[in-house]
Amino acid sequence: MLRAGRALLDAERTAHGEVHDRPPVRDLVAVVARSVAAPPGLVRLAATLHVT
Secondary structure, three states: OHHHHHHHHHHHHHOHHHHHHOHHHHHHHHHHHOOOOOOHHHHHHHHHOOOO
16 A cells, blocks of 8 residues: 555646546545555645545
8 A cells, every 4th residue: 555655646746636636536545545554645635635
């Protein structure tokens, strides 16, 4: 999950709108953010997206 979280954070930096505006990506952020191994930045992103 750590790698997935980092990949999502990289995607958010590269394609901000895709992560923020696409429901399937938002769902993925929510799932990965619930993991114990989620990077803190991803947990913050999930909170920003209101998907926690």
